[in-house]
Amino acid sequence: MDVLEAIWKRRSIRRFQQREIDEKKLIKCVDAARVAPSAANLQPLEYIVVRNPEIRKKIFREIKWAGYLDWNPKEEEAPMAYVAVLKNSNISSNGKYDVGLAVENMVLCGMEEGISSCIIASFDKQKVRKILDIPPHMEIELLVAFGYPAEKSVIEEMEDSIKYYKVNDVLHVPKRKLHDIIHFEHFKEKD
Numbered sequence: 001m002d003v004l005e006a007i008w009k010r011r012s013i014r015r016f017q018q019r020e021i022d023e024k025k026l027i028k029c030v031d032a033a034r035v036a037p038s039a040a041n042l043q044p045l046e047y048i049v050v051r052n053p054e055i056r057k058k059i060f061r062e063i064k065w066a067g068y069l070d071w072n073p074k075e076e077e078a079p080m081a082y083v084a085v086l087k088n089s090n091i092s093s094n095g096k097y098d099v100g101l102a103v104e105n106m107v108l109c110g111m112e113e114g115i116s117s118c119i120i121a122s123f124d125k126q127k128v129r130k131i132l133d134i135p136p137h138m139e140i141e142l143l144v145a146f147g148y149p150a151e152k153s154v155i156e157e158m159e160d161s162i163k164y165y166k167v168n169d170v171l172h173v174p175k176r177k178l179h180d181i182i183h184f185e186h187f188k189e190k191d
Contacts, residue, residue, distance in 0.1 A: 006111040011155070011173060013116035014065055015077040016147030023051065025113045026081055026146065032109035033085075033102035044091035045102055045141075048084040048132050056082060058131045059143065064122040066164075079118070079145035084128065086138045099141045106144060116149040 001009070030047045038044070050056055057075065059082055065072045085103060087095040107117040120143040129140055151171060158174035165172055180190050 001112050003108065006108045008155070010107055010111040010117070011153035011171070012118045013147070013149045013151060013153060014118055014145075015073045015149070015151040016079050016116070016145075017150045018076060018078075019080065019148050021051070021081050021115060021146055021148075023049075025110075025115060026051070026083065028113070029106045029109040029115075029146070030083060033083075033106040036098070036102040036105045038098045038101075039092070039095070042092045042095075043098075044088045044095045045098055046086045046088060046138065048086065048134075050082040050084065050132070051080070055131060056080070059123075059128055062124040062127045062131075063120055063143070063145075077150055078147075080147040081145075083144045083146065084132055084134070084140055085142045085144065086134065087141050088137060089139055090137050095141070103142060103144060110146055114148065115146050117147075118145040119143075120145060 026049050030049060033045070033047065034043075050059065056078065060075065060078045083106065085099055087099065092098075103119055107119065110117050123143055125140050128134075128143070132140075134140055151169065153171040153173060155173050155175050157177050162174055162176075164174065
């Protein structure tokens with residue numbers, strides 16, 4: 001799979017097959033995150049890979065899933081791994097760009113391996129901090145859920161709403177049209 005194909009194919013998946021993920025594949029994803037660009041090359045990010053079923057179950061309970069949908073995945077559809085993305089505040093007080101770049105590398109690498117993902121910012125950070133024994137100088141930025149997909153998600157051009165929705169068990173994700181967001185040489189208001 002080439003990079004562009006991975007970009008187009010990768011969608012947020014929230015229901016997963018209960019099939020283990022080889023640890024080597026997760027390490028490969030974290031390694032892809034490790035080599036992402038970093039502001040001033042400070043490299044403040046660190047990662048916790050979680051595969052243990054009991055720890056996964058505890059984390060799963062602290063996540064707020066799919067804000068636009070009126071359902072949550074069941075425990076038997078839960079991710080088979082999480083990667084907690086941490087920022088060392090002793091190295092950098094601002095790593096938001098680093099986080100985005102690293103996580104995109106991570107999920108695209110997963111996609112290449114046939115592993116789907118969901119980037120999660122809506123969770124109880126204090127409870128997850130305690131579950132994972134994260135020290136005070138490490139800030140938990142995001143969780144990335146990984147697993148083999150048990151649902152389908154498709155992109156469609158946005159008409160009037162950004163809200164994603166399900167039809168016949170397929171998640172439809174509206175994206176703004178290219179001609180609405182691209183400008184050449186200078187900014188020009190769109191109709």
